[in-house]
Every structure is written in C-alpha cells, then in structure tokens.
Amino acid sequence: MVELARVWIVDDDEAIRFVLERSLKRAGYAVKAFSTVGSILTALETAEPQAIVTDIRLPDADGLSVLDRLESLGKDVPVIAITGFSDLDQAVAAFKQGVFDYIAKPFDLEQVLSVVARAVAGARSQPAPMPPTSGHRLIGESSAMQEVFRTIGRLSRTAISVLITGETGSGKEVVARALHEHSPRAGGSFVALNTAAVPAELLESELFGHERGAFTGAHARRSGRFEEASGGTLFLDEIGDMPLALQTRLLRVLAEGDYYRVGGRDLLSADVRIIAATHQNLEAKIADGSFREDLFHRLNVINIALPPLRERPADIPALAQHFLQVAAHDMALEEKRFRPETIERLQKLPWPGNIRQLQNLCQQMCVMAPGEQIFPDDLPMDLAQQPGNGAHEGWSESLRDWMRQSLQAGRPELMAVAREQMERVAFDCALEFTNGKRIEAARLLGLGRNTLTRKLKELEEAAAES
DSSP: OOOOOEEEEEOSOHHHHHHHHHHHHHTTOEEEEESSHHHHHHHHTTOOOSEEEEESBOSSSBTTHHHHHHHHHTOOOOEEEEESSOOHHHHHHHHHHTOSEEEESSOOHHHHHHHHHHHHHHHHOOOOOOOOOOSSOOOOOSHHHHHHHHHHHHGGGOOOOEEEEOOTTSOHHHHHHHHHHTSTTTTSOEEEEEGGGSOHHHHHHHHHOBOTTSSTTOOSOBOOHHHHTTTSEEEEETGGGSOHHHHHHHHHHHHHSEEEOBTOOSEEEOOOEEEEEESSOHHHHHHTTSSOHHHHHHHTTEEEEOOOGGGOGGGHHHHHHHHHHHHHHHTTOOOOEEOHHHHHHHHTSOOTTHHHHHHHHHHHHHHHOSSSEEOGGGSOHHHHTSOOHHHHHHHHHHHHHHHHHHHHHTOSOHHHHHHHHHHHHHHHHHHHHTTTOHHHHHHHHTOOHHHHHHHHHHHHHHHHHO
C-alpha cells in the first residue's frame, strides 16, 4: 500500500483550516491541522511531514519560527507561508528565512494545491548532488551530435582548418573549444574573436595589432589576436560578416603564413590554427559577391554542421540538467531538476535561440522556480504559451488553404504574392524582436545586412505603388 504524503496545516482561522484540510485530503494527502505554533512544534519532536502550510501571523508566535525549529532538529521540510498582510518587505524576508513559497490571502485553492505538489515532490526526491562541471561542454545523445563527436575525434591528431556552420546559439564556440582542447595545439591559447562585434575600421588592428602612431588614437604598440593565439587556435566567429578588404588580407596571411602589424615593418609569423564559424550561407554570399570564394575554400577544409536544437530534442534532457547544475553552482543555489512532463514540453518547443536560449531558461529557473522540481507551470509565460511543432503544421495548412482558394479564384502571380507576404512578416517580426536593429535582424534571418536593406526598400516601394 502506497503511503500518503503527509501535509500539516497551521492557521488560527478555523474556516481556513477546514477548507485547506478538505481540499488537501481530496487531493490525496494525509493532513493534520494545528491552530498554534506551539502545537506544531511539539508534534515535530516525534514526527515529520513532507510539507507544512502555515500562516505567518499566529496568536502565540510567528509562523515562520517553524523554520528555526526544523533547522535545529535537522529536518529538511519545505514550508509554505500564507498571509493576509502581504507586502514586498515581508515576502523578501520570508524567502530569506527559507520558505519554499509564499502565498497571499485571499488565495486560490488550485494555487495552494499546485505549490504543495511541488513541495512534496521535492521532499520525496532528494538526488545526491553532482560535482559541478564546466558550462563549456559538448552534450548530446542524438545521432547528429554523435557524428560531431566522431569528427572531433578524427581531427584530434591534426591542426587542420575547420569551418563550423549552424544557427545562432547552436554551440559553435563550444565545438571550437573542443577542437582546440583535443588537438596537438591544446597547450597553446584559444583566442576567440566575433568579427561581427568589432567595427569594420578597427577589425584589422584587432586581428593583426598595430604600431604606435599607426593611426589616430594608436598611442602604443598593441598585439593582435594572431599574436595572442601564436602556438594555439584562433577562432573567428561570424566570419561571414568580415568586410571584403579584410577578407583579402586574411587570405594572404593564411596563404603565406606571415603578416605585418598595422603600420609595422617587422614580419611576424602566423603560427595559428584557424577555426571559423558562421550562421550564414557562405555559398550564397559568394554568389552575391560579398564573400571571397578562395577564402571560403581555405577555411572550409573540414566542415562541421551543427543541427539546431529543435532537430535534436533527444539532447534536451541532458543539456537542461547540465545547465541547471552549472547555474546552481555558479550562483551558490540549490540544484533543481525538470519534471518529466516539463522536459516533454521543452522538447516540443521550436527554440529559435537554440542552446543559448535553453541555457538562459535554466539560469532563470534556477532562481525563480519555487521548488526542487520544475513543473510546466513554472516556465515563463511567454515560453509556456509558445507553440510547439504543431504550430508549424498549422501555418502550412493555412498556406495550403490560401493557395487553393487563390487558384480557384484565378488570381495571378501567386508565388510573388506569397513570397512578398512571407518576407514582409519575417522582416517585421525580426525587426520587432531586435528593437529595429537591422544588423541583428539580418543575422537572425540568415541574410546579409545589405540584402535586408535592399529587400525592405523594395517592399516599401511596392507598398507605395499599390
């Protein structure tokens, strides 16, 4: 016979005790009710519940004094505080004292039952803490990630150039670090540079360094990233955003193996392994003339294509638990776990921000989720309401319906109309998401900045003509 979880209630209001006791019993708990702090403290000497629900203001003492007694007895019982006199200071003080959750009166019974369920789940499941590990770790059981692991293994005895492709946030820098750490150059430095984050006029100096007086503001000699990475690995992220002029100089350095600082006369050796990454389609950029084909072939000796997170849902459980563990260690908080039903929910989400979005969610949950176990209702509202894979199917069906109706109505140039509407919606949403920042919007859409600007202009002209 399964033992019912024990929940104790402390409240001096008989009506509230009655309502809570009846509701909790109907929900399948073994309930015991108390009217004073003294009576529950006495009961704790000989018994232990899985959760305690207590009012804060009680006739004989502060309800949160239960926390002190539990600590002195060495009992780890979650305490849920209920109060009719809620304010910010009291709520903060209650959490600092260690309450599991804090509910203001008048309360919703469903809310109380939900919080109690979390508390009991945490009390009944106390996994042994795992030693903290690095946040920069490749994790994946999916076939796509297993292939990435195999490729890294095959490359471990070489220092060959590698191009990593994949959507923003898919873990390209983590793969680059793994390539470095499992290579003959592991004893050297791993130096990373996001070429899209440096203004074009400063990028050359950032890469190759400069001499004093080479340009306005160059008050002293400065080493560049090539120099810093000498003997190790230089990771060039977002290589697709590098200006053409600098692509030409980079190609020369890779071909000849040496370079000059900006304004310098001393020839320096480029003793680095280059690993590049991009979320863009470089073949398309070659076609439109914004990326050099010869540089592409220099960089793309070996290509590692990272799948987006939505295509590897089998990896989400391990990734999520790892990020929760790292977040708990970094912030000195208790470690939490996702409930199985929460993991199922996460596996159905589209994850436009990929692994970086999942990592951010885990950090948020480590701080905000009230219990040791994270329930679906604990997820942020915007994420909880985000459609899963079914939304993509619904979008496709809507497009099918529109196309059928348009064909029957004999409307002309349907592909042009559909493409224009799709682009208009995509651009509007991307610009709204990035607060109007066109460079970032273009990056998220997988377009060049010039391409986005041109298409927006075309749409504006088409709207003006109509």
